[in-house]
Amino acid sequence: xxxxxxxxxxxxxxxxxxxxxxxxxxxxxxxxxxxxxxxxxxxxxxxxxxxxxxxxxxxxxxxxxxxxxxxxxxxxxxxxxxxxxxxxxxxxxxxxxxxxxxxxxxxxxxxxxxxxxxxxxxxxxxxxxxxxxxxxxxxxxxxxxxxxxxxxxxxxxxxxxxxxxxxxxxxxxxxxxxxxxxxxxxxxxxxxxxxxxxxxxxxxxxxxxxxxxxxxxxxxxxxxxxxxxxxxxxxxxxxxxxxxxxxxxxxxxxxxxxxxxxxxxxxxxxxxxxxxxxxxxxxxxxxxxxxxxxxxxxxxxxxxxxxxxxxxxxxxxxxxxxxxxxxxxxxxxxx
Amino acid sequence: xxxxxxxxxxxxxxxxxxxxxxxxxxxxxxxxxxxxxxxxxxxxxxxxxxxxxxxxxxxxxxxxxxxxxxxxxxxxxxxxxxxxxxxxxxxxxxxxxxxxxxxxxxxxxxxxxxxxxxxxxxxxxxxxxxxxxxxxxxxxxxxxxxxxxxxxxxxxxxxxxxxxxxxxxxxxxxxxxxxxxxxxxxxxxxxxxxxxxxxxxxxxxxxxxxxxxxxxxxxxxxxxxxxxxxxxxxxxxxxxxxxxxxxxxxxxxxxxxxxxxxxxxxxxxxxxxxxxxxxxxxxxxxx
Ligand SMILES: Nc1ncnc2c1ncn2[C@@H]1O[C@H](COP(=O)(O)OP(=O)(O)OP(=O)(O)O)[C@@H](O)[C@H]1O
Ligand SMILES: [Mg+2]
Numbered sequence: 005x006x007x008x009x010x011x012x013x014x015x016x017x018x019x020x021x022x023x024x025x026x027x028x029x030x031x032x033x034x035x036x037x038x039x040x041x042x043x044x045x046x047x048x049x050x051x052x053x054x055x056x057x058x059x060x061x062x063x064x065x066x067x068x069x070x071x072x073x074x075x076x077x078x079x080x081x082x083x084x085x086x087x088x089x090x091x092x093x094x095x096x097x098x099x100x101x102x103x104x105x106x107x108x109x110x111x112x113x114x115x116x117x118x119x120x121x122x123x124x125x126x127x128x129x130x131x132x133x134x135x136x137x138x139x140x141x142x143x144x145x146x147x148x149x150x151x152x153x154x155x156x157x158x159x160x161x162x163x164x165x166x167x168x169x170x171x172x173x174x175x176x177x178x179x180x181x182x183x184x185x186x187x188x189x190x191x192x193x194x195x196x197x198x199x200x201x202x203x204x205x206x207x208x209x210x211x212x213x214x215x216x217x218x219x220x221x222x223x224x225x226x227x228x229x230x231x232x233x234x235x236x237x238x239x240x241x242x243x244x245x246x247x248x249x250x251x252x253x254x255x256x257x258x259x260x261x262x263x264x265x266x267x268x269x270x271x272x273x274x275x276x277x278x279x280x281x282x283x284x285x286x287x288x289x290x291x292x293x294x295x296x297x298x299x300x301x302x303x304x305x306x307x308x309x310x311x312x313x314x315x316x317x318x319x320x321x322x323x324x325x326x327x328x329x330x331x332x333x334x335x336x337x338x339x
Numbered sequence: 340x341x342x343x344x345x346x347x348x349x350x351x352x353x354x355x356x357x358x359x360x361x362x363x364x365x366x367x368x369x370x371x372x373x374x375x376x377x378x379x380x381x382x383x384x385x386x387x388x389x390x391x392x393x394x395x396x397x398x399x400x401x402x403x404x405x406x407x408x409x410x411x412x413x414x415x416x417x418x419x420x421x422x423x424x425x426x427x428x429x430x431x432x433x434x435x436x437x438x439x440x441x442x443x444x445x446x447x448x449x450x451x452x453x454x455x456x457x458x459x460x461x462x463x464x465x466x467x468x469x470x471x472x473x474x475x476x477x478x479x480x481x482x483x484x485x486x487x488x489x490x491x492x493x494x495x496x497x498x499x500x501x502x503x504x505x506x507x508x509x510x511x512x513x514x515x516x517x518x519x520x521x522x523x524x525x526x527x528x529x530x531x532x533x534x535x536x537x538x539x540x541x542x543x544x545x546x547x548x549x550x551x552x553x554x555x556x557x558x559x560x561x562x563x564x565x566x567x568x569x570x571x572x573x574x575x576x577x578x579x580x581x582x583x584x585x586x587x588x589x590x591x592x593x594x595x596x597x598x599x600x601x602x603x604x605x606x607x608x609x610x611x612x613x614x615x616x617x618x619x620x621x622x623x624x625x626x
Contacts, residue, residue, distance in 0.1 A: 130397075236438040240501075243392050244453050245425035254452075258443040332443065 009326060017319045024315040025077075025308070029070055032304050039302035043086050060086070073308070082312075083305035087297070092309035096291060100313060101184035102172055103283070103290030107276050109187070109206055110213035114275070115268070117214065118221025125222070126229045126252055137222075144219040149278040152212035153285040160208060168205050170287040177201070209286045213278050217271050224267055228260035235259070262332055269325030273318045342410075344370045344544050345391070345512055350404035352386060352395070352568075360386050360399050362569040368561075370511060371542040373535075375555035375576065377591070378565035379608075384548045387565075388514045390414075391546070392431060393421050408512065426453050430505040432515040432534070436497035436522070440489040446500055447485035453507050472503040476533060495526040499533070506537055513538070516548040531558055552592055556580060564588050566616050587616040 040056050057063045061072055076083060082092040125137040161169035172186065173179065179198075181189050187206070190198040232238060233256050241255045242248075280292035287293065291310050298306040345368040352361040361383050368374045376384045389395045391406055393413065406413040408424060433439040441449055450472065451465035460468060466485065473481040476499040489497060498518065505513050515534065519527040535558045538545050547559055555562050555576060562579050564572040564587070572585045583589045590612040 236433060236435060237441040239394060240431065240433055240439050241441075242394060243425050243429075243431045244457075245422040245427065246452070246456065247422065255441055255444075259441070 009330065010323075013323050013326060017323070020319060021312065021315055025074070025312060026070070028308050028311040029073065030066070032302075032307050033066060033069075037302045039086055039304050042302045073305075082309045085298075085306040086303045087301040087306070088303075092305050095294070095306065096309050096313050098184055099289060099291045099294050101186070102288065103276075103279050103292055104317075105185060105187045106206055106210055106283070106288060106290060107213070107272075107279055109203075109210040110217070110275055111272055113210055113214035114217035114221060117218035119225055121218070121222040122225035122229055123249075123252055123257075125226045126233065126256075127248055129230070129233075141219050141222050144215055145223065147216070149213050149216055149275075150281045150285060152215050153209060153282045156208040156212055157285065167208055169208070172205055172289050173202060174205075205288075209279075209282050209288055213275050213282055216278075217268070217275050220271055221264060221268055225260060225264045228263050229256050232256035232260045258332065262329060265325060265329055265332070269322055272321055276314065276317055276321070342369075343367045343407075344372075344409055345546065346405075346407040347387070347391070348405050348407075350387070350390060350401065350406065352383075352390065352399050352401045355398050355400070359568050361390070361401075362567075364404070364565075364568070364570055366563055366570075366573070368512070368544050368546065371538075371544055372561060373538060373545045373547055373559045375559035375562040376546060376548045376565065377550060377552060377555055377562060379550060379591075381567075382565040383568040384550075384565060385516055386568075388431075388516050388546065388548055391514060392425065392429070426510075427457050427508050428510050429512045429514070430508070430510040432498075432502055432505045432513060432518040434517045434520060436494050436501055439501055440497055442489055444488075445485070446487050446489065446492070450485070450500065450504050450507065453504070458508055469503075469507075472507055473500070475506070475537070476500070476503045478503075494522055495530065498522060498526075498530055502530070502533060502537065506541060506543070509541055510543060512544045512546065514546045514548070517550070518547075519554070520549075534558065552580075564591065571616065571619075585616075586612055586619075 040053050040060075040062065044053065044056065054063075061069055064072070073083065080093070082096075084090065085092055085095055088095060121137060121141070125134050128134040128137070156167075157169050160167045168174070177198075179186070180195070181193075183189050187199065187202050190196075190202060229252060233252070235256075238251060238255045241251050246254075279290060280295055282288075283290045283292035284296050291313055295307070295310045295314075297303075298310060345366070347364060347366040350361050350364040351359070353359050364383070364387060366374070366376075366387070376387060378384055386395065386399060390401060391408075391413065393416075395401065401414060404414070408429065411420065411424070413421065413424075440446070447466060447469060450469040451460075451462070454460045454465035454468055455462065458465075469485060470481045473484055478484055478496060478499055484492065484496070484500070492500065498521075502518075518534065519530050522530060531554060534545065537543070538558075545558075547554070549555060559576050562572075562574065562576050563570055564579075564585065566587050572579065572583070572588045574584075579588065580592065583592055587608075590608040594608050
């Protein structure tokens with residue numbers, strides 16, 4: 005059963021990626037702005053420009069450009085960045101870990117906060133604390149991630165400068181790491197001081213990204229938990245004389261997780277999208293920040309590569325959500 | 340009667356919009372007795388059961404009365420007192436076995452958590468005890484059932500699991516709220532016999548909620564007939580069927596399939612009887 009779903013998803017993923025490839029390819033060519041003009045010093049001759057245009061294949065008809073690009077991709081070559089003069093694959097792969105770690109940390113924070121708040125609100129059912137949580141939650145729900153980012157920079161970076169506001173590590177630091185997954189590698193090789201250092205850089209952008217998602221998770225989870233609390237089997241657990249906290253965690257949580265999970269998957273893709281601007285605000289060296297530079301520079305191959313990288317991440321997120329849903333639901337697992 | 344196990348006295352409850360749910364209900368149960376609670380839909384049977392278990396919905400408030408379990412007042416008791424009694428001394432056999440088990444936890448886990456948390460058994464000891472309990476309710480292939488999820492079992496099997504769970508800690512009082520109404524007829528009979536047998540073996544008192552007088556005749560010692568939240572008759576089962584005193588009880592007996600004459604025709608309760616009963620309740624309330 006579940007491998008049929010997996011196969012289905014893989015086919016769907018291939019179709020989606022092709023669609024994304026076509027759309028982004030066409031889009032970056034119809035929006036105004038000349039990539040060549042960005043690469044060359046002002047006052048270059050018409051002949052020089054034409055030269056470059058031919059060199060990068062931009063003189064060909066768009067359909068032909070597309071087939072050249074796709075053929076390259078199938079051979080593992082996504083082209084060369086106009087502005088950085090390096091292979092797109094190397095650039096993107098080098099930056100993806102930074103974004104993955106930031107988004108992963110943000111997701112962990114969002115889930116921890118969201119679920120924690122939902123549990124507290126469920127236990128506080130009908131008391132002032134529940135009302136307080138609902139109101140604060142509604143407020144947080146209305147504020148987008150980049151506003152939090154700006155507020156954090158202002159408060160914790162400038163007015164009361166306790167946290168670094170830019171980058172992923174202190175550039176003076178001598179890193180003893182083999183991969184670009186700094187946080188994960190530092191953690192698993194036991195360099196906990198470095199983990200702490202990395203976290204001071206990541207905590208503000210991560211929390212900024214996490215808060216809107218945390219608020220959504222909290223709201224939906226609370227609704228699901230309160231509905232689950234009315235289920236016969238939860239009432240029966242109460243009659244067995246178990247504590248409220250145990251009942252929420254053991255009986256209600258599991259069945260409340262499923263609706264929350266599918267929603268979190270969709271919302272997490274928004275969070276990853278949000279890294280573009282939040283990484284920019286914190287000069288964080290991930291693919292979001294790189295994407296903005298690529299757009300400013302009209303760096304067509306790099307934009308295309310980055311958009312595909314985002315698309316692949318979105319597809320993987322949705323796939324993971326589907327798989328987790330199956331694992332959590334015994335009926336699907338055995339079906 | 341020996342010292343009462345459950346002593347409900349003058350219990351009154353109403354909904355938020357002022358509608359009476361229970362009117363001055365009193366009820367006594369001795370240890371090991373099976374007490375039937377009968378009445379039409381909406382008579383307040385479930386509300387009494389829920390009041391004892393402390394799970395009345397928010398919409399219903401208790402205004403008056405007391406519920407004492409073995410001398411301990413339950414109304415307004417601290418949560419710790421209730422948590423200690425519930426599950427250990429008082430258990431529930433629920434109405435609908437299809438919804439009373441957690442769909443995402445294995446039967447074994449759901450059956451052993453009381454044994455582990457309340458009786459302090461180790462995981463393996465609890466599992467072994469759970470297996471014995473399943474055998475006691477006549478389930479075979481108990482190891483497989485312990486590993487199964489609820490959706491893998493039939494309604495009758497689930498109800499047996501829930502009965503096993505109710506008896507797990509050898510409670511002194513079990514509340515059974517229409518425990519067979521969601522099952523089909525042949526299974527109903529088996530389940531009733533099972534409850535009766537276990538009740539006798541364990542000497543457990545059972546407050547048995549039903550609207551079926553045939554069931555009352557089959558397993559109860561005493562019976563309380565409720566109408567619209569008030570007790571209209573309270574007597575032994577033996578007495579109830581021989582000398583029904585109240586006009587409503589007589590109508591109720593006539594409206595039920597004759598427990599002693601299977602296939603006898605049904606007679607619905609006439610509006611006249613209902614009006615009479617309401618009037619007599621009003622008279623009682625006024626006096
Ligand atoms: N959650 C609730 N909110 C408001 N009123 C309720 C609620 N639950 C029950 N009632 C009211 O309380 C009264 C008694 O209901 P109860 O469930 O105790 O009856 P019952 O005898 O168990 O009926 P049934 O045979 O249908 O189970 C009814 O008039 C009902 O409308
Ligand atoms: Mg009922």
